[in-house]
Amino acid sequence: MLVRIAELADAAALLDLVREVENGTDWLLHEVEELGMDVTAMTRRMAQFLARGNCTVIVAEEHDARLAGYLFALGGHLAGLAHAVRINGLGVAPRARRRGVGLGLLRRLEAWAGEHGMRRLELKLMAPNEAAHALYLRAGFADEGLERSAYRVGERFVDALIMGKVLP
Template identity: 40%
Template sequence: MPEIQLHPACRVRPAALSDEAALGELDRATWSTLHAVMPRPQPPYAPFFDERHVPGDFLVAEVADDPRPAGYVRLVPPTPLACNSHVRQIQGLAVADRARGRGVARALLRAACATARDDGANRITLRVLGHNTPARALYASEGFTVEGVLPGEFFLDGRYVDDILMGRSLAP
Protein backbone atom coordinates (compact mmCIF):
# COMPACT_ATOMS: atom_id res chain seq x y z
CA MET A 1 0.00 0.00 0.00
CA PRO A 2 1.35 3.43 -0.83
CA GLU A 3 1.33 6.30 1.61
CA ILE A 4 -2.11 7.84 2.07
CA GLN A 5 -2.72 11.49 2.95
CA LEU A 6 -6.29 11.85 4.26
CA HIS A 7 -5.78 14.81 6.55
CA PRO A 8 -3.51 17.81 5.99
CA ALA A 9 -1.48 17.20 9.13
CA CYS A 10 -1.44 13.38 8.97
CA ARG A 11 -0.17 10.72 6.60
CA VAL A 12 -0.70 6.97 6.85
CA ARG A 13 1.74 4.37 5.60
CA PRO A 14 2.31 0.63 5.92
CA ALA A 15 4.23 -0.40 9.02
CA ALA A 16 7.84 -1.53 8.71
CA LEU A 17 9.84 -3.87 10.92
CA SER A 18 11.87 -0.81 11.97
CA ASP A 19 8.68 0.60 13.62
CA GLU A 20 8.62 -2.18 16.22
CA ALA A 21 10.17 -0.34 19.18
CA ALA A 22 8.16 2.85 18.62
CA LEU A 23 4.88 0.96 18.15
CA GLY A 24 5.52 -1.15 21.25
CA GLU A 25 6.14 2.03 23.24
CA LEU A 26 2.99 3.64 21.80
CA ASP A 27 0.95 0.54 22.59
CA ARG A 28 2.10 0.52 26.22
CA ALA A 29 1.64 4.30 26.62
CA THR A 30 -1.96 4.17 25.36
CA TRP A 31 -3.03 1.10 27.36
CA SER A 32 -6.31 1.70 29.19
CA THR A 33 -9.30 -0.32 30.37
CA LEU A 34 -11.32 2.03 28.17
CA HIS A 35 -10.28 -0.16 25.24
CA ALA A 36 -8.04 -3.00 26.48
CA VAL A 37 -9.23 -6.29 27.93
CA MET A 38 -5.75 -7.73 28.41
CA PRO A 39 -3.83 -6.85 31.59
CA ARG A 40 -1.47 -3.86 31.50
CA PRO A 41 1.82 -4.93 29.87
CA GLN A 42 4.66 -5.46 32.33
CA PRO A 43 8.41 -5.75 31.74
CA PRO A 44 9.98 -7.65 30.20
CA TYR A 45 7.78 -6.57 27.31
CA ALA A 46 6.83 -8.98 24.57
CA PRO A 47 7.81 -7.97 21.04
CA PHE A 48 5.20 -5.83 19.28
CA PHE A 49 5.55 -7.92 16.12
CA ASP A 50 5.33 -11.71 16.31
CA GLU A 51 4.10 -14.58 14.14
CA ARG A 52 0.46 -13.44 14.60
CA HIS A 53 1.11 -9.68 14.42
CA VAL A 54 3.30 -8.95 11.41
CA PRO A 55 4.19 -5.51 10.03
CA GLY A 56 1.93 -6.13 7.01
CA ASP A 57 -1.10 -6.13 9.33
CA PHE A 58 -0.50 -2.56 10.49
CA LEU A 59 -0.88 0.94 9.12
CA VAL A 60 1.04 3.72 10.86
CA ALA A 61 0.04 7.37 11.11
CA GLU A 62 2.55 10.20 11.27
CA VAL A 63 1.97 13.90 11.82
CA ALA A 64 3.96 16.55 10.00
CA ASP A 65 5.87 17.97 12.96
CA ASP A 66 6.90 14.69 14.62
CA PRO A 67 8.84 11.76 13.12
CA ARG A 68 7.52 9.27 15.72
CA PRO A 69 4.44 7.17 14.94
CA ALA A 70 1.35 9.08 16.06
CA GLY A 71 -0.90 6.04 15.87
CA TYR A 72 -1.55 2.68 14.31
CA VAL A 73 -4.39 0.45 13.18
CA ARG A 74 -4.24 -3.34 12.79
CA LEU A 75 -6.29 -4.65 9.86
CA VAL A 76 -6.63 -8.40 9.26
CA PRO A 77 -8.99 -11.02 7.86
CA PRO A 78 -11.22 -12.08 10.78
CA THR A 79 -10.69 -15.79 10.02
CA PRO A 80 -8.59 -17.90 7.63
CA LEU A 81 -11.75 -19.23 5.94
CA ALA A 82 -12.21 -18.62 2.20
CA CYS A 83 -15.93 -17.99 2.76
CA ASN A 84 -14.98 -15.05 5.01
CA SER A 85 -12.25 -13.57 2.80
CA HIS A 86 -14.43 -10.63 1.72
CA VAL A 87 -14.26 -9.17 5.25
CA ARG A 88 -11.47 -7.29 7.03
CA GLN A 89 -11.47 -6.61 10.75
CA ILE A 90 -9.87 -3.80 12.71
CA GLN A 91 -8.18 -5.49 15.65
CA GLY A 92 -6.56 -2.54 17.35
CA LEU A 93 -6.32 1.21 16.94
CA ALA A 94 -4.17 3.50 19.08
CA VAL A 95 -3.32 7.20 18.97
CA ALA A 96 -0.57 8.84 21.01
CA ASP A 97 -1.73 11.42 23.54
CA ARG A 98 0.47 14.03 21.83
CA ALA A 99 -1.47 13.53 18.56
CA ARG A 100 -5.05 13.47 19.86
CA GLY A 101 -7.45 15.95 18.31
CA ARG A 102 -5.48 16.13 15.06
CA GLY A 103 -7.53 13.72 12.94
CA VAL A 104 -5.17 10.77 13.39
CA ALA A 105 -7.78 8.16 14.38
CA ARG A 106 -10.09 9.28 11.57
CA ALA A 107 -7.22 9.13 9.06
CA LEU A 108 -6.32 5.62 10.25
CA LEU A 109 -9.94 4.46 9.92
CA ARG A 110 -10.24 5.87 6.42
CA ALA A 111 -6.92 4.35 5.40
CA ALA A 112 -8.01 0.98 6.83
CA CYS A 113 -11.21 1.12 4.78
CA ALA A 114 -9.30 2.12 1.63
CA THR A 115 -6.74 -0.64 2.16
CA ALA A 116 -9.42 -3.26 2.80
CA ARG A 117 -11.27 -2.17 -0.34
CA ASP A 118 -8.02 -2.30 -2.36
CA ASP A 119 -7.47 -5.84 -1.03
CA GLY A 120 -10.86 -6.89 -2.42
CA ALA A 121 -12.88 -6.72 0.78
CA ASN A 122 -16.44 -5.41 0.63
CA ARG A 123 -17.04 -5.28 4.38
CA ILE A 124 -15.13 -4.17 7.49
CA THR A 125 -15.87 -4.94 11.13
CA LEU A 126 -14.53 -4.16 14.59
CA ARG A 127 -15.25 -4.66 18.27
CA VAL A 128 -15.36 -1.83 20.80
CA LEU A 129 -16.06 -1.82 24.52
CA GLY A 130 -19.47 -0.41 25.40
CA HIS A 131 -18.09 2.23 27.77
CA ASN A 132 -15.70 3.63 25.12
CA THR A 133 -18.06 6.41 24.08
CA PRO A 134 -15.48 8.49 22.13
CA ALA A 135 -14.45 5.52 19.97
CA ARG A 136 -18.05 4.48 19.36
CA ALA A 137 -18.92 8.02 18.24
CA LEU A 138 -15.93 8.13 15.89
CA TYR A 139 -16.82 4.77 14.34
CA ALA A 140 -20.44 5.80 13.89
CA SER A 141 -19.35 9.05 12.22
CA GLU A 142 -17.36 6.95 9.74
CA GLY A 143 -20.35 4.80 8.79
CA PHE A 144 -20.00 1.89 11.22
CA THR A 145 -23.23 0.65 12.79
CA VAL A 146 -23.86 -1.57 15.80
CA GLU A 147 -24.47 -5.10 14.55
CA GLY A 148 -24.46 -6.89 17.87
CA VAL A 149 -23.94 -6.54 21.59
CA LEU A 150 -22.48 -9.09 23.96
CA PRO A 151 -23.83 -7.80 27.30
CA GLY A 152 -21.41 -7.90 30.24
CA GLU A 153 -18.80 -9.77 28.20
CA PHE A 154 -15.85 -8.37 30.18
CA PHE A 155 -15.27 -7.51 33.84
CA LEU A 156 -13.02 -4.43 33.96
CA ASP A 157 -12.27 -2.08 36.84
CA GLY A 158 -14.90 -3.72 39.02
CA ARG A 159 -17.79 -3.65 36.56
CA TYR A 160 -19.22 -5.61 33.65
CA VAL A 161 -18.70 -4.06 30.24
CA ASP A 162 -20.49 -4.84 26.97
CA ASP A 163 -18.60 -5.90 23.85
CA ILE A 164 -20.08 -4.01 20.89
CA LEU A 165 -19.76 -5.46 17.38
CA MET A 166 -19.76 -2.82 14.63
CA GLY A 167 -19.40 -3.04 10.88
CA ARG A 168 -19.95 -1.29 7.60
CA SER A 169 -20.04 -1.93 3.89
CA LEU A 170 -17.08 -0.94 1.74
CA ALA A 171 -19.21 -0.74 -1.40
CA PRO A 172 -18.83 2.56 -3.24
Protein backbone atom coordinates in the same frame (compact mmCIF):
# COMPACT_ATOMS: atom_id res chain seq x y z
CA MET B 1 0.66 13.64 9.43
CA LEU B 2 1.70 10.72 7.22
CA VAL B 3 -0.58 7.66 7.40
CA ARG B 4 1.21 4.60 6.01
CA ILE B 5 1.56 0.82 6.19
CA ALA B 6 3.87 -0.07 9.08
CA GLU B 7 7.32 -1.62 8.64
CA LEU B 8 9.09 -4.03 10.98
CA ALA B 9 11.50 -1.19 11.83
CA ASP B 10 8.55 0.55 13.55
CA ALA B 11 8.26 -2.22 16.15
CA ALA B 12 9.99 -0.48 19.06
CA ALA B 13 8.16 2.84 18.59
CA LEU B 14 4.88 1.02 18.02
CA LEU B 15 5.33 -0.99 21.20
CA ASP B 16 5.86 2.22 23.20
CA LEU B 17 2.79 3.82 21.61
CA VAL B 18 0.51 0.81 22.17
CA ARG B 19 1.69 0.65 25.78
CA GLU B 20 1.00 4.37 26.29
CA VAL B 21 -2.50 4.12 24.76
CA GLU B 22 -3.42 0.93 26.65
CA ASN B 23 -2.20 2.29 29.98
CA GLY B 24 -4.17 5.50 29.45
CA THR B 25 -7.65 3.98 29.23
CA ASP B 26 -9.89 1.45 30.97
CA TRP B 27 -11.60 0.69 27.66
CA LEU B 28 -8.85 -1.40 26.09
CA LEU B 29 -7.43 -4.76 27.15
CA HIS B 30 -3.91 -4.21 28.48
CA GLU B 31 -2.22 -6.68 26.13
CA VAL B 32 1.31 -5.29 26.23
CA GLU B 33 1.43 -5.35 30.01
CA GLU B 34 -0.47 -8.63 30.51
CA LEU B 35 1.45 -10.55 27.86
CA GLY B 36 4.74 -8.94 28.82
CA MET B 37 5.27 -7.95 25.18
CA ASP B 38 8.75 -6.79 24.20
CA VAL B 39 10.16 -5.56 20.88
CA THR B 40 10.79 -9.13 19.69
CA ALA B 41 7.18 -10.11 20.37
CA MET B 42 5.88 -6.96 18.66
CA THR B 43 8.13 -7.60 15.65
CA ARG B 44 6.82 -11.17 15.43
CA ARG B 45 3.24 -9.97 15.69
CA MET B 46 3.75 -7.35 12.98
CA ALA B 47 5.44 -9.89 10.72
CA GLN B 48 2.43 -12.20 11.06
CA PHE B 49 0.05 -9.39 10.13
CA LEU B 50 2.15 -8.08 7.25
CA ALA B 51 2.81 -11.52 5.74
CA ARG B 52 -0.84 -12.20 4.92
CA GLY B 53 -2.58 -10.51 2.03
CA ASN B 54 -5.73 -9.78 4.01
CA CYS B 55 -4.11 -8.35 7.16
CA THR B 56 -2.27 -5.09 7.73
CA VAL B 57 -0.84 -2.68 10.28
CA ILE B 58 -1.26 1.05 9.62
CA VAL B 59 0.54 3.83 11.49
CA ALA B 60 0.27 7.61 11.60
CA GLU B 61 3.62 9.41 11.70
CA GLU B 62 4.12 13.02 12.76
CA HIS B 63 6.41 15.48 10.97
CA ASP B 64 9.15 14.76 13.53
CA ALA B 65 8.85 11.01 12.68
CA ARG B 66 7.21 10.11 16.01
CA LEU B 67 4.34 7.62 15.73
CA ALA B 68 1.01 9.12 16.79
CA GLY B 69 -1.47 6.37 15.91
CA TYR B 70 -1.84 2.70 14.96
CA LEU B 71 -4.39 0.27 13.61
CA PHE B 72 -4.08 -3.54 13.38
CA ALA B 73 -6.45 -5.22 10.90
CA LEU B 74 -6.94 -8.94 10.55
CA GLY B 75 -8.76 -10.69 7.71
CA GLY B 76 -10.45 -14.07 8.16
CA HIS B 77 -8.36 -17.26 7.70
CA LEU B 78 -10.95 -19.36 5.87
CA ALA B 79 -12.14 -18.66 2.34
CA GLY B 80 -15.67 -17.80 3.45
CA LEU B 81 -14.36 -15.17 5.91
CA ALA B 82 -11.36 -13.80 4.01
CA HIS B 83 -13.32 -10.78 2.72
CA ALA B 84 -14.04 -9.50 6.25
CA VAL B 85 -11.40 -7.49 8.10
CA ARG B 86 -11.50 -7.14 11.88
CA ILE B 87 -9.95 -4.09 13.51
CA ASN B 88 -7.84 -5.69 16.18
CA GLY B 89 -6.41 -2.62 17.89
CA LEU B 90 -6.64 1.10 17.17
CA GLY B 91 -5.22 3.93 19.22
CA VAL B 92 -3.98 7.50 19.03
CA ALA B 93 -1.39 9.06 21.35
CA PRO B 94 -3.11 11.33 23.89
CA ARG B 95 -1.07 14.33 22.63
CA ALA B 96 -2.45 13.87 19.08
CA ARG B 97 -6.16 13.33 19.75
CA ARG B 98 -9.04 15.26 18.14
CA ARG B 99 -6.90 16.14 15.15
CA GLY B 100 -8.39 13.58 12.77
CA VAL B 101 -5.72 10.89 13.25
CA GLY B 102 -8.23 8.16 14.15
CA LEU B 103 -10.37 9.04 11.16
CA GLY B 104 -7.25 9.11 8.96
CA LEU B 105 -6.28 5.59 10.06
CA LEU B 106 -9.79 4.31 9.28
CA ARG B 107 -9.82 6.01 5.87
CA ARG B 108 -6.43 4.45 5.04
CA LEU B 109 -7.77 1.05 6.13
CA GLU B 110 -10.78 1.49 3.90
CA ALA B 111 -8.58 2.38 0.91
CA TRP B 112 -6.34 -0.64 1.63
CA ALA B 113 -9.41 -2.89 1.97
CA GLY B 114 -10.73 -1.66 -1.38
CA GLU B 115 -7.37 -2.32 -3.06
CA HIS B 116 -7.32 -5.86 -1.62
CA GLY B 117 -10.85 -6.83 -2.59
CA MET B 118 -12.23 -6.79 0.95
CA ARG B 119 -15.94 -6.36 1.41
CA ARG B 120 -16.49 -5.73 5.10
CA LEU B 121 -14.82 -4.00 8.07
CA GLU B 122 -15.82 -5.03 11.59
CA LEU B 123 -14.84 -4.53 15.21
CA LYS B 124 -15.87 -4.95 18.81
CA LEU B 125 -15.47 -2.22 21.42
CA MET B 126 -16.27 -1.75 25.08
CA ALA B 127 -19.70 -0.13 25.26
CA PRO B 128 -18.65 2.73 27.61
CA ASN B 129 -15.93 3.84 25.16
CA GLU B 130 -17.84 6.86 23.89
CA ALA B 131 -14.92 8.42 22.01
CA ALA B 132 -14.31 5.27 19.98
CA HIS B 133 -18.03 4.75 19.34
CA ALA B 134 -18.34 8.34 18.06
CA LEU B 135 -15.26 7.85 15.86
CA TYR B 136 -16.60 4.68 14.23
CA LEU B 137 -20.04 6.22 13.66
CA ARG B 138 -18.34 9.21 12.07
CA ALA B 139 -16.37 6.82 9.82
CA GLY B 140 -19.61 5.23 8.59
CA PHE B 141 -19.74 2.11 10.76
CA ALA B 142 -23.15 0.93 12.02
CA ASP B 143 -24.09 -0.69 15.33
CA GLU B 144 -24.74 -4.37 14.62
CA GLY B 145 -25.08 -6.02 18.00
CA LEU B 146 -24.27 -6.28 21.66
CA GLU B 147 -22.51 -8.93 23.73
CA ARG B 148 -23.51 -8.63 27.36
CA SER B 149 -20.77 -8.63 30.02
CA ALA B 150 -18.19 -9.48 27.39
CA TYR B 151 -15.35 -7.70 29.19
CA ARG B 152 -14.19 -7.46 32.77
CA VAL B 153 -12.76 -4.08 33.76
CA GLY B 154 -11.58 -4.26 37.36
CA GLU B 155 -14.61 -5.34 39.39
CA ARG B 156 -17.05 -4.35 36.67
CA PHE B 157 -18.42 -6.28 33.70
CA VAL B 158 -19.08 -4.22 30.59
CA ASP B 159 -20.89 -4.99 27.35
CA ALA B 160 -19.26 -5.18 23.93
CA LEU B 161 -20.72 -3.31 20.98
CA ILE B 162 -20.32 -4.95 17.60
CA MET B 163 -19.97 -2.56 14.67
CA GLY B 164 -19.48 -3.10 10.96
CA LYS B 165 -19.22 -1.34 7.64
CA VAL B 166 -19.93 -2.95 4.28
CA LEU B 167 -17.79 -1.46 1.55
CA PRO B 168 -19.27 -0.43 -1.78
